[in-house]
Amino acid sequence: MNANVGVSAGDVESAGAPGIRVAVVTLVSGARLDRARAQWAALDAAGAGDAAVYAVWLDVDAPPADLVEPAELTEAADLMEPADLVEPAELAAAPDARPATSPATMGRRATVLHVPPGHDGLRLAAGRNAGAAAAIADGADLLVFLDADCIAGRDLFARYFAASLDHPDAVLCGPVTYLPEGFDYTGPAGLAAATAPHPARPAPPAGETVVAGELDYRLFWSLSFAVTAYTWQRTGAFFEGYEGYGGEDTDFGSTLAERGIPLVWVGGAHAYHQYHPTSSPPWQHLDDILRNAELYFRRWGRWPMEGWLSAFAEAGAISWREGRWVRSPAALQASAATAPAPAPRARDRRPPTRR
Missing domain, CATH: 3.90.550.10 (Spore Coat Polysaccharide Biosynthesis Protein SpsA; Chain A)
Incomplete structure (x- = not known):
């Protein structure tokens, strides 16, 4: 300036x-x-x-x-x-x-x-x-x-x-x-x-x-x-x-x-x-959010977009496996009775700090 x-x-x-x-x-x-x-x-x-x-x-x-x-x-x-x-x-x-x-x-x-x-x-x-x-x-x-x-x-x-x-x-x-x-x-x-x-x-x-x-x-x-x-x-x-x-x-x-x-x-x-139709969480971007959230975690040591990740998890669309969020298999979405114990929600976990 x-x-x-x-x-x-x-x-x-x-x-x-x-x-x-x-x-x-x-x-x-x-x-x-x-x-x-x-x-x-x-x-x-x-x-x-x-x-x-x-x-x-x-x-x-x-x-x-x-x-x-x-x-x-x-x-x-x-x-x-x-x-x-x-x-x-x-x-x-x-x-x-x-x-x-x-x-x-x-x-x-x-x-x-x-x-x-x-x-x-x-x-x-x-x-x-x-x-x-x-x-x-x-x-x-x-x-x-x-x-x-x-x-x-x-x-x-x-x-x-x-x-x-x-x-x-x-x-x-x-x-x-x-x-x-x-x-x-x-x-x-x-x-x-x-x-x-x-x-x-x-x-x-x-x-x-x-x-x-x-x-x-x-x-x-x-x-x-x-x-x-x-x-x-x-x-x-x-x-x-x-x-x-x-x-x-x-x-x-x-x-x-x-x-x-x-x-x-x-x-x-x-x-x-300006108004345009949308959804919350943004289901049309689920795969993008999963991929980019993991990239952010690798860079910063914590998970972003926690509200959306929690909403996806609560709806059965994603699950916590081996330290990362992944899409849930159709069988787990169809039958909660056979699913493993629910993972902690994104906002409840404390990931390690950035290196």
């Missing part, structure tokens, strides 16, 4: 100030393309200023040529063509080969990257890393990561920007409201009226920030967060061993704690999660 810029939350009306360049990084797939486009269409109303957009396409096939349409980015002039797409490996090997934007006037333009799935599913961690690498190579000072399902609230960029001046060495997280089914987005005022932050995360009053305690790093989630380019590089980025659903957010939070990087909750930086 440029040290010569001094501004408080009350003085900030948009995302940028002279010398400060903001980039929005969003992971996109065909299943969530409509919601991502709704996010981009709302950027001006959210005070995004001249923030540049980095759209990371996660599906196998190349992204559509009209992934980010001019009508959605009112100042878009240099939209990517399919022939200009680059893979993350190319960014690292040949930075000059990446799609060109103007570092001096990044403007509201879109850079599209393609990070295809791995063997076990979508590469969310690798996608975020690729978007951040491209944005920083283009000269971004502040990275704002928004989940494709999320629409930025009216003050999200202003609050993140102000917080980044007060806490340049921290990762910043704003509150997220889950919008109800049938919600009709008509503009920032409608979002503000619907504000009801998820109760599992801190939501300080607007204009205030709260530094997370040691036990709160596990609450980090990637739906909405911001970080200076300097601090992003200190984090070491997301661990890319996770593929498919779950685990990479918790791992990133653990990395922040281990490296002594503050996690700061930013009041008033509201994001709004």
